[in-house]
Amino acid sequence: MKHLILFFLSLLTTVQVFSQKNLPTDYLSKEFHKGRREAFRALMPDNSVAVIFSYPERVFSRDINYIFHQNPDMYYLSGYKEPDAVLLIFKEAQGTAETYNEVIFVREKDATKEMWTGRRLGADGTKSQLGIAKTFNGKDFKNFDIDFKKFKTLIYDKIPTDIGNNKSGNDLFGLFETFKTKAGITKEDVVSLDLFRTITSTLREIKTPEELVLMRKSVQLSCVAHNEVMKAVGPDMSENEAEGIHTYIHRRYGAEAEGYSPIVGAGANGCILHYSENNSTKMENQLLLMDVGSEYHGYSADVTRTIPANGKFSEEQKAIYQLVYDAQEAVFAICKEGTPLVDLNNTAKEVLAKGLLKLGIINDLKDVNLYYPHGCSHFLGLDVHDKGNFKGPETLLKENMILTVEPGIYISPNSKCDKKWWNIGVRIEDDILIKKNTYENLSIDSPRKWDEIEALAKQKSTFNDMVFPKI
Ligand SMILES: [Mn+2]
CATH class of the missing domain: 3.90.230.10 (Creatinase/methionine aminopeptidase superfamily)
Known part of the structure; x- marks a missing residue:
């Protein structure tokens, strides 16, 4: 039995995705993205939270997708380049024992899926490589202790309605649904959308x-x-x-x-x-x-x-x-x-x-x-x-x-x-x-x-x- 477990463990390790060699060295630094989140926060009104999603994946041909292109706002504020993620930026620190003012929910590590469709940073990689202190897997968003209704202002971008749903509840569709349910959104709010546009435009029109x-x-x-x-x-x-x-x-x-x-x-x-x-x-x-x-x-x-x-x-x-x-x-x-x-x-x-x-x-x-x-x-x-x-x-x-x-x-x-x-x-x-x-x-x-x-x-x-x- 022990041998069998070891055998399966070794199988698991063989499909572990190896880290990548010889990457470009001139990507934006995690300090850059952190600085942009701080600049974003400075423009947020009191008692507000901003919610930024990845862009959807789009079908090119049957089971083949177009090359994924990240939502530039998500990239600007986090450096995260994968689909199925949501970033929360809070104006004020949250939590009691351990406080935080930003959280990201990302794609979960999955050796088999990574073998087919490429490496994933995962929650730990996002923490270490992108410098976001509080990171979770997408599936944790549903049970994350947050009451969006207690904030005076929600800040978010337009929510697309024509995106795929893999029924896992953890893909972008699931993240949107969770957000809408938690925040009680039935119709997009004009103030939220305008504020998102104004803040991102104000930051992005001036290059660092x-x-x-x-x-x-x-x-x-x-x-x-x-x-x-x-x-x-x-x-x-x-x-x-x-x-x-x-x-x-x-x-x-x-x-x-x-x-x-x-x-x-x-x-x-x-x-x-x-x-x-x-x-x-x-x-x-x-x-x-x-x-x-x-x-x-x-x-x-x-x-x-x-x-x-x-x-x-x-x-x-x-x-x-x-x-x-x-x-x-x-x-x-x-x-x-x-x-x-x-x-x-x-x-x-x-x-x-x-x-x-x-x-x-x-x-x-x-x-x-x-x-x-x-x-x-x-x-x-x-x-x-x-x-x-x-x-x-x-x-x-x-x-x-x-x-x-x-x-x-x-x-x-x-x-x-x-x-x-x-x-x-x-x-x-x-x-x-x-x-x-x-x-x-x-x-x-x-x-x-x-x-x-x-x-x-x-x-x-x-x-x-x-x-x-x-x-
Ligand atoms: Mn032109």
Whole structure:
């Protein structure tokens, strides 16, 4: 009998998941996440508790899920990257004998499941690696001694209703149900949702020094990718292959993902704002618009370059390109603390409108919207369209905000202008760090001037020499 027990024990130990070697060493520190929780707590009203859940897992194909992406707020406040978790942050210390002001419930360690779907930190790992003092398994949430109704204010984000339920009661569905029951929530409370948004936006719109390190890396490596495509591209390259060069370089530099679906469109495809098919087999002599940015340890870059696939701008392409460039320069010139955020788009629009009028593409300044239908800037960070407080004209730029500056002109085929302009889509997008009296262009490493792009296009890329078997 003893032997049998030992045998089973040894079986158990063989499926124990070994710890991982050679991990990146530049993840956000547990001190960073702790600091963010403290900053969050400082903005909470008296007698309140905040409840933050992991994002749901989503089905890709039958029993295969999409790669899991953590809720950026959960990641920001805890560093926890797995599904099926809930974090509680209390304004005031709780408990009597042993006090605490934060608790997290996470996925339970399970050797068999880990063998199939990957390592889990578990409650102990979350405590030791993420530095959250009070950690439990998800199944303990139900019996955890907490009366949500005694708090004056509950702070939580929107609760999704379309998520899977594995009936264990410990998955995200179960955690939501437990929370709703314990807190007596039948309908989401507007005050709770607004407060959650305001607090997370207030924190996340200003980047800390640790975040800036990762943002710089994400943007810089995305620029390397853009530059490599500029060198490698030719009229016979497919949009798909250009996308592949970007994503290869992202991985090569350690970026886990892209911050959004890459937009790689030549000619008319470049005029579709969120084009993502990227399936044209040849770019020919068209302009190639590439809006591609990596996600590095959670932080997204958002860089767009528009280049002639054959290495040389035509006169019409150059005229539109120069106009977008001039609009971007005009916006850069006002990027500093204190500038109203709305001024960025107003400035871009004014330059573009005047330029389009001068080129005879529009006859009325108001028609600029036909060819420039989007805004010029958004916050950038853990989300590509990052959280931030925008309250209209009174919202001013602040030091250590990061915003994109991305004017563009898109002239689809059949537009009401001379057809020599058709199929020209240009966007130039850079990632701008706001400083006290100036700005820093984080994506400066990728050329923006038309002649610098043409010069880079003349260089050879490593990718030009790669040979693969024909199939
Ligand atoms: Mn953008």
